Amino acid sequence: MPGNSQRRGAIKKSGKGNPTAGSGGRVRRGLEGKGPTPKATDRPYHQAHKQAKRAEKESARGGGPGKPRRKPGSGDQEWIAGRNSVVEALRAELPVTAIYVAEGAERDGRLKEVFGIAADKGLSLLEVPRVELDRLTRGAVHQGLAARVPAYEYADPMEFLDAAAANHEQPLVVALDSVTDPRNLGAVVRSAAGFGAHGVVIPERRAAGMTASAWKTSAGAAARVPVAQVVNLTRQLRAYQEAGCMVIGLAADGEVTLPALDLARGPLVVVVGSEGKGLSRLVAETCDQLVSIPMASSLESLNAGVAASITLYAVAQERARELAQEQSGG
Structure with a gap:
């Protein structure tokens, strides 16, 4: 009946049995903040926290000198295609996550070695149609064999000098300027x-x-020679100069012609430019x-790979002559 406050729904009750408050203290307390939002790396369910944890594990595992490192927790994958490349990667103990073999691939010595390593290490070995392997490797010449690895992590360019010192050798570094292939x-x-x-700097x-x-x-050499990636190549070259290295650049109008290269006997950085434009001005x-x-x-002009090979050969020959002279007492 009208005015009967006892009927159901006449007075809204709160969870504690009290009438609903308007904008009283209970609501004000509910609006109070809970402090600053924690950093993403401190929130257990955030992707950044998970990546940081994976990075810690990767750092704890470490790796031998000269072994390329990988990006921890990037989630990306790279493909190593070709029999020599896969064999070298497995020998260098790169963190291969899976090996793919094309159906009907010829079983030669390299493939048998891959099967043996995969069995010893418990790696996933999958046989897929050749068309599927073409798609996965984006058309690379895989020779019926490919391996999947985490995305490449580039080395610190100054570590190359440390590696040379550890082996009692004169540093020799190759830097590439705008080589896009x-x-x-x-x-x-x-x-x-x-x-x-x-090492190589790009x-x-x-x-x-x-x-x-x-x-x-x-051909798998990337498993033995680290590659560094830098934001500013000119700045890195100056850092090498400050560390005592001589920096030479390959140019058609060079002041010195190979093989006359006295600088080869000391700490050296060889800079190779692109085939079309050569070295940039800076x-x-x-x-x-x-x-x-x-x-x-x-x-005539040489591509970066050929030019680097010829120059590195000249450097190796000069250093070999110096070593022979020292051993003969000359």
Whole structure:
């Protein structure tokens, strides 16, 4: 009946049996803040916290000197395609997560070695159609074999000097200026490994990175020679100069012609430019000396991989002569 406060729903009750308050103290207390929001890395369920934890585990595991490191917790994956590249990666104990073999692939010695290592380490071994392997490796020449690894983590460029000192050797570093073809990068890494360089430096922007194509071209040498990626190549070259290294750049109009290269006997950084434009102006001005490779025709040019190979060979020969002289007492 009207005015009957006892009927159901006439007075709204709160959870404690009290009439609902308006804007009283209980509401004001509910609006009070709970303090500053914790950092993302301090929130257990945040992705940044999980990545930090994975990074700590990766750092604790560590790695031997000269072994390429990987980006902890990036979630990205890279592909190593080709039989030599996969074998070298497994021998270097890179963190391979899975191995893919194309259906009907020829069982040669390298493939048998991969099967043996995979069995010993408990790695996932999958057989897939060749078309599927083509798709996964984005058309790389995989020879029926590919491996999946976490995304490449670049080394610290100053660690190259430490590695040389640890081996009682004169530092030898190769730097690439605006080389955009990953196959050229892979070829340079392969030459660096063959002629005893301690590392390769590349810029972050407008340059090729360590992709599956670069791994393939290096024939697995990227497992032995670390690669560093820097924001500013000119600044890094100056840092090497301050550390006592001589920096030479390859240029068609170089002041010195190979093989006359006395600087090869000391700490040395060899800078290689792109095939089309060569060295950029700032990089060329930063170099202590510009060196040219003698050619039969001034119209001919060499790509970065070939130019680096010829120069590193000349450096290796000069250092070998110096060592022979020291041993003979000359």
